[in-house]
Amino acid sequence: MATLLDAAAEARFRDDGYAVVDWLDPQELASLLVAVGEIHPAPPADSPWACDFYSEDPATKARVQEVIATAFGPSVERAFVDHHTYLHAFVVNWPGTGGGLPLHQHSSVVEEPEHRSAVVWCALADTTPTTGTLHVVPGSHRVQEGPKAERSPDWFEGHEDVLRDRHATPVYLRAGQALVFDNALLHFSDENRSDAPRLTAVANLAPRSAELRYYSWTDRGELEVYRLDPSFFLGAVAGDFEWAEPEGLELVGTRPARHAVPSDRELAGLLSGPRRPRRFRRKR
16 A cells, blocks of 8 residues: 655655655744753763663653654645554754764564554754764665564665675755654765754554564574554663663564565675665575
């Protein structure tokens, strides 16, 4: 099924894995600026980067969900084809050494490729080359075959430098605009070298027709598949760049786990030319 209602944005989302859309009106933007200022008045003691996904306070997570879901609600209905939000966070990249995120891919939450999920990364202030804006690898959302599980090996292992240097592109946004990208798209951000924090509000979305899933990689060469309730993210405390263990979730099945890393030649073929990368043969 389609993800975005606008035909041009949908075509780019399918081919490149992302699209830029006008997202918030001035009132919605103002409400989120107030909230993020109250929740994140200063950087954490140990890092210039902060994200509510990793908060240990359920009350803070609940407030963040309410304010972002409310502000994003009209745009979700206007831009998406029958989707709902299930995870919300403010992400703040403060000036200083150690901010930003390494190249990574999100874990799957729906059965792929039958369904796709998406991320809305909304700028609450203009993003520039110095503020640590997001960089994406166009077409990389089509490489992963089947669902990406939590704690699974990365298909791009060993290719990080090539992907960052030769295939990635920065995305610059005005305040109120959003980068809408496929949940499987490779992306990263750099340190903030400006004198002001980079403020963003983020929500993850999935089709209402698709059941949410938690996929967990096991040492037995299997994927454990759990039924995912969005409330899981409010109570569970995530680790460093990974979800919490799926305690309390219903196990609905297991399947063989598959993993393979493409060669340099295969990678060049996967990401070059028209943005419809070929699949490479995967091994168990």
